[in-house]
Amino acid sequence: MSLESNIKASIRDVPDFPKPGIMFKDITPIFENQVLCNEITEGFIKAISVKPNAIVGIESRGFLFGILLANKLNVPFILVRKAGKLPYKTISHEYALEYGTSKIEMHTDSIKKGWNVLIHDDLLATGGTADAAAHLVEQQGAKVSGFSFVVELGFLNGKQKLNIHSNNITCLAQY
Numbered sequence: 001m002s003l004e005s006n007i008k009a010s011i012r013d014v015p016d017f018p019k020p021g022i023m024f025k026d027i028t029p030i031f032e033n034q035v036l037c038n039e040i041t042e043g044f045i046k047a048i049s050v051k052p053n054a055i056v057g058i059e060s061r062g063f064l065f066g067i068l069l070a071n072k073l074n075v076p077f078i079l080v081r082k083a084g085k086l087p088y089k090t091i092s093h094e095y096a097l098e099y100g101t102s103k104i105e106m107h108t109d110s111i112k113k114g115w116n117v118l119i120h121d122d123l124l125a126t127g128g129t130a131d132a133a134a135h136l137v138e139q140q141g142a143k144v145s146g147f148s149f150v151v152e153l154g155f156l157n158g159k160q161k162l163n164i165h166s167n168n169i170t171c172l173a174q175y
Contacts (some may be wrong), residue, residue, distance in 0.1 A: 003039055003040070003043050003172060003173075004172060004173045004174070006036055006039065007030065007036070007040065007150060007151070007172055007173040008173050010027075010029050010030045010033060010036060011025050011026060011027055011029065011030070011151070011173070012025075012026040012028070012029050013025065013026070014026050025123060025151055025153070025175065027061065027122050027123070027150055027151065030150070031064065037065075037068070040065060040150060040172060041065060041068045041069055041072055043170075043172050044065065044069050044120075044148045044170060044172070045069070045072060045073065047148065047170040048073075048118065048146065048170075049145075049146070049168055050116050050145045050146070050168070051073065051075075051116070052073065052075055052115075052116045052117055052118040052145050052146075053075060053076075053112070053115035053116050053117065053142075054070070054075050054076045054077070054078050054110075054111060054115055054117050054118075054142075055067075055069050055070040055073070055075060055076070055077050055078065055117070055118050055119075055120055056078045056079075056080055056106070056111075056117055056118070056119045056120065056133055056136075056137060057070075057077060057078070057079060057080065057120050057121070058080045058104070058119070058120070058121040058129055058130065058133050059079070059080060059081045059082055059085070059104070061121065061122035061123070062080075062120050062121035062122055063079065064122065065120060065122070065148075065150065066120040066121075069118075069120060069148070076110075078106060078107075078110040078111060078117075079106070079107075079110075080104050080105070080106050080133045080136060081104065081105055081106075082102070082103070082104060082105070083102075083103040083104065083105050084105075085105070086105055086106070086107055088107050088108070088109070089107065089108045089109070090105040090106060090107055090108060091105065091106060091108055091136060091139055091140070092104065092105040092136075093105075093132045093133075093135045093136050093139070094132075095128050095129070095131065095132040096128065097128065102129075102132075104129065104132050104133060104136065105136075106133075106136045106140075108140075110140075111137060111140040111141075111142045112140075112141075112142065113140065113141035113142065114141065114142065114143075115142040115143070116142070116143050116145035117137045117142050117143065117144055117145060118144075118145055118146050118147070118148060119133050119134060119137065119144060119146075119147045119148075120147070120148045120149070121133075121147075121149055122149065122150050122151065123149060123150065123151045123152070123153065124147070124149040124151070124152040124153065124158040124159070124162075124169075124171055125153045125156045125158055126156050126157070126158050126161065127156075127157075127158030127159065127160070127161035127162050128158075128161065130147055130149075130158070130161075130162055131161045131162060131165070134147075134162065134165040134166075138165070144165040144166045145166060145168060146166050146168030146169065146170065147162055147165075147166060147168070147169045147170065148169075148170045148171075149169075149170065149171045149172070150171075150172055150173060151171065151172070151173045151174075151175065152171030152173070152174045152175070153175050154174050154175065155175075
């Protein structure tokens with residue numbers, strides 16, 4: 001089976017979560033299969049066209065493969081979290097949600113000017129959170145060298161929002 005097929009076979013569909021009408025793609029069963037986790041990490045590494053100076057992981061499921069990827073590449077792993085969760089000086093970016101807004105933050109001393117940074121999260125939907133993370137990276141004077149996601153919900157067109165930062169967008173499984 002292909003990597004995409006193995007990922008899809010492990011993902012659990014949860015109807016009406018977090019609200020009625022949503023079919024949630026639950027990636028947590030993937031973490032019960034270490035062989036698949038290693039294959040996913042290697043799949044991301046093979047897709048990298050420019051070796052990053054750092055990996056940015058978006059809270060919270062972006063931390064899971066993000067740290068594995070950073071460790072394999074021997075580069076720093078940088079946390080992007082919801083507002084108020086990081087203990088040191090931060091920069092923030094507010095972005096629109098379907099109803100209202102949200103804000104994410106990163107430490108001010110995490111990224112060096114001129115770095116190439118890969119942004120990782122578990123799932124690409126509308127692209128709003130990854131776009132906000134890209135703005136944080138760019139505010140620090142670094143370049144977004146690409147994005148990586150385990151799953152893409154292609155019908156929500158999230159890639160379109162991210163292309164302004166980088167057209168190097170890796171999604172290992174598409175729905």
